[in-house]
Amino acid sequence: MSLKIRMSRGGAKKRPFYRIVVADSRAPRDGRFIEKIGFHNPMVPADHAERIQINLDRAKHWLSVGAQPSPRVHRFLADAGVMDKPSIPEQTKKNQPKAKAQERIREREEKAKEAAEAAAAAEAEAAEAAAAPAEEAAAEEAPAEEAAAEETNA
Structure with a gap:
């Protein structure tokens, strides 16, 4: 019984x-x-x-x-306080979105991931572009300084 x-x-x-x-x-x-x-x-x-x-x-x-x-x-x-609290079950199949909704969610996540990667790539390019003119300016100033130093030595 x-x-x-x-x-x-x-x-x-x-x-x-x-x-x-x-x-x-x-x-x-x-x-x-x-x-x-x-x-x-x-x-x-x-x-x-x-x-x-x-x-x-x-x-x-x-x-x-x-x-x-x-x-x-x-x-x-x-x-x-007599027993332990009952465990809350993990997500079951019933409370998950249906197949088409899951597909739409996956597509949105992929688009967001691609957009994030594109933004990161654009940021990296912008950082390289900002660093490149500074190097060119430093290279142009170096010969000018050498010429000025030669003139003062002569």
């Missing part, structure tokens, strides 16, 4: 109230359960004390016996 720690819905229409119960996994959601260990009232504010209450001792007992919590109850128990 596999045990689940899950929520059983109660309350009126559009006014939900959940009992946190330990039940056989084959039992109906709102049907037979083994033990009630807490409740969850989503209609009160999140910081209110009456929003969620769990008997942590009983929850620990049932977890040690092998009961598996539902994802929502797992989160409640993790917030209470």
